[in-house]
Amino acid sequence: MRLLFEQWAFSISGDCHSSSYKSDKSAIKSALSLFRVKWKLLRLKYEFFFDCYYLTEKYNASQLKKLAAYFQDIVPYFAKKASKDVDSVFLSETECKRIPRALFKHRLANNHWANRKPKKLLVVANMSAGKSTLINALVGYRLNRTKTTVCTSRICMLYNNRYNKEGIITHSNQSSFHPEIESTSSDDFTSASLRFNSSLNDRAICVIDTPGYNNVDHPEHRKTTEDFIKSNHYDAILYVADGRYMGTTDEEILLNYIHLNTQKPIFFAINQLDRMKESEDSIKKIIGDFKSHLKRMKFSNPIIVPVSAKASLFFKLGKNTLNDDDRFEYDQLSIKFSRNYFDLQAYISEAESTNPLDATGIHQLETIINNILHL
Ligand SMILES: Nc1nc2c(ncn2[C@@H]2O[C@H](COP(=O)(O)OP(=O)(O)OP(=O)(O)O)[C@@H](O)[C@H]2O)c(=O)[nH]1
Ligand SMILES: [Mg+2]
Incomplete structure (x- = not known):
């Protein structure tokens, strides 16, 4: 706690001589009164106590x-009343005009959020179907390594x-905060939290x-995925199929495994549909065939969402953030997703897309995730 108090004080004062505090009392006094440059008013007493209580409530209620x-014993005289006021808020939910x-308001919002356990969406597929790209598209940042060769080798949440609103907190052996979201990669962490760039950004979701x-x-890799499917530590499964290779034996094996080993809701995305050609491929037929295939495999009334993970990621990121190769592809994808043939959401709903991002199907996928997980 003392360390956190000190950091709190430093974040305001800009002082970094942490060793100058000889005792808790002097550290707290300093955090409260602060020898702040140009700013000596004692305005942040309440904020300071709130933070201390939040931390204690979270880690050791x-x-x-x-x-x-402890506070009554140790805080300086000028802050005793503030400390008492905040005690009553946290110990007996008593409001106080001071x-x-x-x-x-912040505490109410915090409580509301803290009480909502995040719903977990497990994304599974065979190699290179585009799981990681689709997750990047859902969160709106390039975090998960994606490649034409194999890449994801472990579970990442x-x-x-x-x-x-900014930055990302990553967890592996230790937790750290990075202000630049895309400077991190999922290779370096096993879980992370960031504000999604998505219509799901106010939902408790993982x-x-x-x-x-x-x-x-x-x-x-197979074992890792199988163990997770069997673990039941999730609320729904999103199965990602590669639109180019549907109905393969590998697909059947994985679908069978899922069918036999989970009771959780499962729904399906057909990805990489930007690679189709109007003169050769019927997207409608691809969706219809997949549906029949799933029904034959005893998935009743399967929900299928056609998507292009790559196009949606690019459109969310914006052209300016891309390198030269990707910019070229961005332009091609923009043209494609302005055509009716690539209006992916129109294949499964009445709605016609009004912009290329909608046409990639990602918003529809977000809506379906929201509905299936009851977020
Ligand atoms: N054109 C196109 N390419 C895509 C799409 N989604 C993924 N890709 C590409 O397909 C390759 C594999 O994508 P990943 O997202 O790494 O696939 P994955 O399923 O996570 O692969 P593993 O982790 O190896 O199982 C990458 O080169 C992606 O850029 C898409 O919608 N359209
Ligand atoms: Mg991957």
Whole structure:
């Protein structure tokens, strides 16, 4: 706690001589009164105590009473009343006019959010179907490594963080914050939280990436994915099919495994549809054939969403963020997704797309995720 108090104080004062505090008392006094350059008013007492209580509540709620007693004992005279006011908020939910309203509002919103356990969406597919790209498209950033060769080798969880408007908090052996979201890669963490660039950005949701199932060179990938499917530590499965290779034996094996090993809702995306050609491929038929195939495999009334993960990711990122190769592809995709043939959402709903991003099917997928997970 002392370390956190110090950091809190430093974030305001800009001072970084942490060792100059000889005791808790002097650190707290400093955080409260602060020898702030040009700003000596004691305006942040309440914020300081709120933060201390939040931290204690989150990590050791049984110690809240102890914290109140500790503060009464240790805080300087000028902050005693503020400390008492905040005690009553956290210990007996008593409001107090002296406390800034914004802090109450924040606490209400925080409680509301904290009580909502995130729903978890497990994304599975065979190799290179586009799981990682689709997850990138859903969260709106390039986080998961994607390649034409094999890449994802372990489970990676991405949580939507409704409050942190910028940056990403990553967890592996230790947790860290990175202000630049795309400077991190899912190779370096096992879970992370960031605010999704998506219509799901105010929802309590976690999206889980898995390794390609049919990787003969790395049988452990199959095991990782199978173990997770069996674990039941998720609320629904999104199966990603590659629109170019449907109905393969590998696909049947994975679908069978899912069918036999989970009771959770499952729905389907057909990806990479931007690669189709109007003169050769009927997207309508691809969807229809997949539906019949799934029904034969005993998936009753399967929900199928046609998408282009790559186009949706590019359109969400914006042309300016792309390198020269990708910009060229961006232009081609923009032209494609202005044509009726590539209006993917029109294949499964009445709605006609009014912009290329809608046409990629990603918004429709987000809506379906929202409905299936009851977010
Ligand atoms: N044209 C096009 N390419 C895509 C699309 N989605 C993914 N790709 C490409 O397909 C390749 C594989 O994509 P990934 O997202 O890595 O596939 P994955 O399913 O995560 O692969 P593994 O982790 O190896 O199982 C990459 O080169 C992607 O750029 C899409 O919708 N359209
Ligand atoms: Mg992957």
